[in-house]
Amino acid sequence: MAKVRSVHVCTECGAQTPRWQGQCPQCNAWNTLVESVAERGAGGASRFAAIAGSTAQLQRLAAVQPREEPRTTSGIDEFDRVLGGGLVAGGVVLIGGDPGVGKSTLLLQALCHLAAAHPVIYVSGEESGEQVALRAQRLQLAPADLQLLAEINLERILDTLRTAAPRVAVIDSIQTIYSEALQSAPGSVGQVRECAAQLTRFAKQSGTTLILVGHVTKDGALAGPRVLEHIVDTVLYFEGDTHSSFRLVRAFKNRFGAVNELGVFAMTERGLRGVSNPSALFLSQHAEQVSGSCVLVTQEGTRPLLVEIQALVDSAQSPNPRRLSVGLEQTRLAMLLAVMHRHAGIVCFDQDVFVNAVGGVKITEPAADLAIAMATVSSLRDRPLRRGLAVFGEIGLAGEIRPAPRGQERLKEAAKLGFELAIVPKANMPRHPVDGIEVHPVERIGEALDLARQLT
Numbered sequence: 084m085a086k087v088r089s090v091h092v093c094t095e096c097g098a099q100t101p102r103w104q105g106q107c108p109q110c111n112a113w114n115t116l117v118e119s120v121a122e123r124g125a126g127g128a129s130r131f132a133a134i135a136g137s138t139a140q141l142q143r144l145a146a147v148q149p150r151e152e153p154r155t156t157s158g159i160d161e162f163d164r165v166l167g168g169g170l171v172a173g174g175v176v177l178i179g180g181d182p183g184v185g186k187s188t189l190l191l192q193a194l195c196h197l198a199a200a201h202p203v204i205y206v207s208g209e210e211s212g213e214q215v216a217l218r219a220q221r222l223q224l225a226p227a228d229l230q231l232l233a234e235i236n237l238e239r240i241l242d243t244l245r246t247a248a249p250r251v252a253v254i255d256s257i258q259t260i261y262s263e264a265l266q267s268a269p270g271s272v273g274q275v276r277e278c279a280a281q282l283t284r285f286a287k288q289s290g291t292t293l294i295l296v297g298h299v300t301k302d303g304a305l306a307g308p309r310v311l312e313h314i315v316d317t318v319l320y321f322e323g324d325t326h327s328s329f330r331l332v333r334a335f336k337n338r339f340g341a342v343n344e345l346g347v348f349a350m351t352e353r354g355l356r357g358v359s360n361p362s363a364l365f366l367s368q369h370a371e372q373v374s375g376s377c378v379l380v381t382q383e384g385t386r387p388l389l390v391e392i393q394a395l396v397d398s399a400q401s402p403n404p405r406r407l408s409v410g411l412e413q414t415r416l417a418m419l420l421a422v423m424h425r426h427a428g429i430v431c432f433d434q435d436v437f438v439n440a441v442g443g444v445k446i447t448e449p450a451a452d453l454a455i456a457m458a459t460v461s462s463l464r465d466r467p468l469r470r471g472l473a474v475f476g477e478i479g480l481a482g483e484i485r486p487a488p489r490g491q492e493r494l495k496e497a498a499k500l501g502f503e504l505a506i507v508p509k510a511n512m513p514r515h516p517v518d519g520i521e522v523h524p525v526e527r528i529g530e531a532l533d534l535a536r537q538l539t
Contacts, residue, residue, distance in 0.1 A: 089119065092117060096112070099351065161348055162193060167340015170290060173291070179305045194229055203249050223353050237263075237283050252292070255294065319332055320332070345386060372470050378391055379450075389496065390500075394436065416455065418480070429460055429463065448487070451475070473505050474531075485510075503520060508525065
């Protein structure tokens with residue numbers, strides 16, 4: 084019997100080396116090489132064949148006639164919003180999230196809606212048919228026309244998909260699928276890469292919309308090689324604490340829609356339900372105004388959201404004051420404290436500063452700077468901000484307040500939710516008044532903090 088030869092494969096770029104080493108020689112990433120069995124049978128040319136499936140022909144771009152393919156709605160409005168309006172024929176969607184967050188539940192609900200009008204298939208590689216049926220019964224779904232396949236062999240799955248020709252197919256999950264052309268175990272770098280490439284090739288050739296469920300690592304990133312995210316059309320992530328009843332689905336990549344689009348769901352006894360007014364989840368209901376609280380108008384994709392930013396400033400009990408943030412960038416918090424000290428005279432070098440975005444939402448846009456600064460100063464001075472005040476704006480290192488995109492939409496959303504005052508960058512001052520809200524433009528961080536103090 085021939086001796087099995089092992090290689091070390093990089094989980095970031097998929098490069099192979101005969102021996103383990105600390106740094107990948109191709110992408111220079113550290114501690115990403117994992118041992119795997121050397122593959123036989125499938126050549127590199129077939130593994131990386133063109134996904135499009137048809138022979139490439141040289142043509143003029145002006146001669147190409149684009150056409151708008153009608154999208155298939157899933158029956159769940161929040162899911163369609165994240166997808167950019169619905170499912171695209173031939174599109175490949177990758178959904179990742181922590182175990183138990185609701186990936187399989189959401190997809191089972193969507194397939195039961197789609198099965199009433201289109202042929203769909205649910206391929207379960209982690210659960211038996213009885214377990215899937217029990218979940219559908221618990222969620223009180225009616226999967227009469229939903230086709231189920233409990234299989235993990237790639238070749239058998241592809242044969243079934245070619246024969247049934249479904250409109251939508253779900254693979255739950257890609258880490259459990261294996262190909263007979265490879266000798267490594269399911270979930271290995273080679274298996275995940277090969278199975279995803281074969282399934283993507285089938286989707287492009289047949290027009291079937293394919294949804295892949297992916298596992299995540301302890302760091303929250305999708306398990307497997309980075310090429311997995313590159314070959315698919317859309318990458319969605321589930322966010323939120325599994326102990327909470329709310330779930331957030333965010334689009335990190337979408338070739339057919341807006342990136343960073345956000346869908347908000349509530350976990351109920353009958354599965355996930357879309358939240359029509361998500362801003363209510365991220366705003367605390369205080370009987371009286373409290374210090375250290377400021378309402379931010381953020382933009383998630385095409386949706387403006389109002390999120391409460393809370394700050395707590397307390398005397399440091401150690402020589403090194405702590406700077407901690409939840410849902411916000413911690414490095415940006417340290418930078419903002421330095422700008423406030425230099426350009427507004429706010430001294431926090433002997434204070435512990437804690438900042439939190441209410442509701443478990445993650446905010447990455449710099450337009451949250453002004454809300455963080457105002458919440459921090461409010462907690463430091465123990466003076467609440469005025470009720471009904473909403474802010475947004477980026478703070479530069481020179482102390483200037485820089486504009487944020489889609490300022491008009493942010494102000495309209497704040498006015499719709501009953502906010503009467505807004506402090507915004509001067510460049511975001513609307514040309515025409517927004518009904519129901521008084522807008523105050525500012526140019527410098529010191530000017531914004533003085534205005535907030537006057538409005539209390």
